[in-house]
Amino acid sequence: MLTPEQIASYERDGYLLLPELFTPAEMAVVRRAASDIYAMNRPEVWRGKDGEFRLAFGVQHYHPVFDLFLRHPRLVEPTRELLGGDVYCHQYKLINKQPFGKLDFPWHQDFANWSKFDGMPEPRALNISVFLDEVNEFNGPVIFIPGAHKEGLITADVLPMEGIDQDGAHTIQGRELERIARANGMVAPKGKAGTAVLFHPYMPHASSPNQSPWSRSTIYLTSNRVDNHITRPTRPEYVAHTDFTPLRAVADDALLTYVEEAAAA
Structure with missing residues (x-):
């Protein structure tokens, strides 16, 4: 359960940091699953x-650990609280971000893409980012502008993002960013593996390439209110899901139980 102070912080700032939401043992399970994914050759990769x-x-x-993680109560319940109802997985x-890699994300708002490409009616959704590795100032943390979600949709151009989005993405240009950043400042949430960040679909955010020898892996869950499901999907189902079944939480110890049962099998 989120505290009233945490809910107020999310509504005020547009993001909420939950340090070490998952234990080192749980994150070790997820990192091993991520290593399996990195080696796969699939259309989704x-x-x-x-x-x-x-x-x-x-x-x-295509991986049971990520199926369990998607439905973990520490992810499902906060989204239901903040969104005020049943949620499904939109994305x-x-x-x-590999060490000394090239992957970066220009300034954008996710709802601009969800609205245009998927037909999401309203911004009654949110992202949860969970750190699989420690995130520090050197390995490409995500940058937010606190409170900027109150700006609503910001004028942006659709630009190609090689190896990131086949349809391009709404990319916010410098003049608007300067105005908003000077008024609100910028933050880059950091923390140990297992830390989570929840953020609003109107939140402008960006990240630079990983300039360090340390990997920066992150799992992103986009939860959407069931009654706000998408209406005009144009992207593959694996990018924008069309199964609007509400997420039901598994047991809190599901990740560690999975490892124990796999070892016993």
């Missing part, structure tokens, strides 16, 4: 022209 792993969509459909992806 996208790489840059040089072969660098960029991201993998819909990982719950679920694994992103890996």
Whole structure:
């Protein structure tokens, strides 16, 4: 359960940091599953022209650990609280910024893409980012502008993002960013593996390439209210899901139980 202070913080700032939401033992299970994904050759796994792993969509459909993680109560319950009702998985992806890699994300708002490409009616959704590795100032943390979600949709151009989005993405240009950043400042949430960040679909965010020798892997879950489901999907189902079944939480110890049962089998 989120505290009233945490809910107020999310509504005020547009994001909420939950340090070490998952234990080191739980994250070790998820990291091993991520290593399996990195080696796969599937349509859902996208790489840059040089072969660098960029991201993998819909990982719950082809790895049991990510299926359990998607439905973990520490992810499902906070989203239901903040969104005020049953939620389903709109998008679920694994992103890996390899050491000294090239992957970056320009300034954008996710709802601009969800609205245009998927037909999401309202911004009654949110992202949860869970750190699979420690995130520090050197390995490409995500940058937010606190409170900028209150701006609503910001004028943006649709630009190609090689190895990230086949349809391009709404990319916010400098003049608007300067105005908003000067008024609100910027933050880059950091923390140990297992830390989670929840953020609003109107939140402008960006990240630079990983300039360090340390990997920065992250799992992103986009939860959407069931009654706000998408209406005009134009992208593959593994990018924008059309199964609007409400997420039901598994047991809190599901990840560690999975390892124990696998070892006994």
